[in-house]
Amino acid sequence: MKSTFSPFLSSSQIFLSLLILSFLSIPMSAQGAVPTSITLNIGDKTEILSSLDIDHLTHLETNNYPLLRHKSTIENIDFCPTKILFCNFSLSQSRLYSFSLITRRTPDAKAIEDYVSTLANKTKQEPVDAHFSVNENKVVITEKEQIGQTLDQQASIRLISYGLIHAEEMTNNIMLPLIIIEPKIKAEDMDKLGLVELIGEGSTNFKGSTKSRIYNIERALKQFQNLIIAPNEEFSFVEHLGEVDGEHGYLPELVIKNNQTTPEFGGGICQVSSTVFRTAIYSGLKITARRNHAYPVHYYYPYGMDATVYIPKPDLTFINNTPASILMQSTIEGTKLTFHFYGTKDGREVKVDGPHILEHNPDGSMKTVFTQEVNNADGRNFIRDSFWSNYKSPSLFPHPGQEPNLTSKPKDWTEKEWVAYKKIHP
Structure with a gap:
């Protein structure tokens, strides 16, 4: 049989073969120095990046890198002055085309960003405003302010990334920068705040409340004790109230919800909101949002001066x-809850007319109104608002285990049965 093997290879075949051999013969370069741990200093706190953390924040990349030669015709001993085809036969291909497999550790940008974000939340210190209280009708400082701080996340990402890939230049100890957060209210600002005297107060009575309802009232009061309202600031009760659930210290108690009187965390908070509402009225402040309860509740007598919140x-x-x-202060004497607003009087005169009961029906529904009139020191009126309350019948909001009262005679009832029912369920 005639052999088909040819002892001659083309120049391109030889070039390719030698190029492959060149790749196989060059070993992987050693990985650069990798720290076993890195200490991060954040103010007076420290965090340790272990070797596992470092592995998570980086990844390995292996690439082929050509080893380029840049020499003149005099310096280059491999210089071939003729055609490339001749050079391919006359020179070692491994000397003409050298490559190296290099493995590098590079930062994982997303992993580092997530880590720094978590670290920032963990180490953040919120500023604490100076606290004031009232002693013998005089506002005094009870606690000085505390400066807050938060991690400079962008700068920290850059520093950690650099430390991970330049370990040989680092001491494995990185100081992360902080951003200072100043408190809004400082002790030195007391005179500027104008907390000089009592400008108004209002009260409600929670007599007859259950222990859990009283507990919720006292818990909610903590959110507003010593609270300061800046000039021209719009106060929001719900905003300062915060979360209302078992985790935040509230107990289940009756609330009006979904046309029922049903237990829910925080029942009794409206005792606080209604008292704050009355105090704002008697202080001559401008009310921008208020709603009465669905039906008359005896805790808020006189009816018509309540404020429900949810x-x-x-x-x-x-x-x-x-x-x-304005500094908000609250006191409890027996079952009487009172809010006191301290600030600076400006000579305003506050007149409250009512509340007046306009309609009171046998089923307990009623309508009321009262008017707030505020005049400045010159006698000019700048607030005249009427607050209308339209209360439904309490029977429409049954308590647990109760059925709602009928409001019209069923078709299969006699008139006598209907009259008897109305006597029992007015």
Whole structure:
């Protein structure tokens, strides 16, 4: 049989063969120095990046890199002055085309960003405003402010990324920068705030409340004790109330919801909102949002001066239209809850007419109204608002285990049966 093997290869075949051999013969370069751990300093706190953390924040990349030669015709001993085809036969291909497999550790941008974000939340210190209280009708400082701080995330990402790939230049100890957060209210600002005197107060009575309802009232009061409202600021009760659930210290108690009177965390908070509402009225502040309860509740007598709240709506809001800040203080004497607003008097005169009961029906429904009139020191009126309340019958909002009262005679009832029913369920 005649052999088909040819002892001659083309120049391109030889070039390709030698190129492959060149790849196979060059070993992988050693990986650069990798730190076993890195200490991160964040203010007075430290975090340790372990070797596992470092592996998570980086990834390995292996690439082929040509080893280029840049020499003149005099310096280059491999210079071939003739055609490339001749050079391919006369020179070693591994000397003409050298490549190296290099493995590098590079930062994982997304992993580092996520890590720094988590670290920032973990180490953040919120600023604490200075606290004030009232002693013998005089506002005093009870606690000085505390400066807050948060991690400079963008700068920290750059520093950590650099430290991971330049370990040989680092001491494995990285100082991460912080951003200072100043408190809004400082002790030195007390005179500027104008917390000089009592400008108004209002009260409600929670006599007859259950222990859990009283507990919720006292818990909610903590959200508003020593709260400061800046001039021209619109106060939101719901915003300052915060979360209302078992995790935040509230107990289940009766609330009006979905046409029922049913237990829910925070029942009794409206005792606080209604008291704040009355205090804002008597202080001559501008009310911007208020809603009465669905039916008359005896805790808020006289009827017509209550304010129901629920997260997120309805809310109680008003504007501090006085020339100074307002400090909110609350006290409980027996079952009487009172809010006191301290600030600076500007000579305004506040008149409240009512509440007047306009309609009171046998089923407990009623309509009321009262008017707030505020005049400045010159006697000029700048607020005249009427607050209308339309209460439905309590029977429409049954308590647990109760059925709602009928409002019309069933078709299969006699007139006598209907009259008897109305006597029992007015």
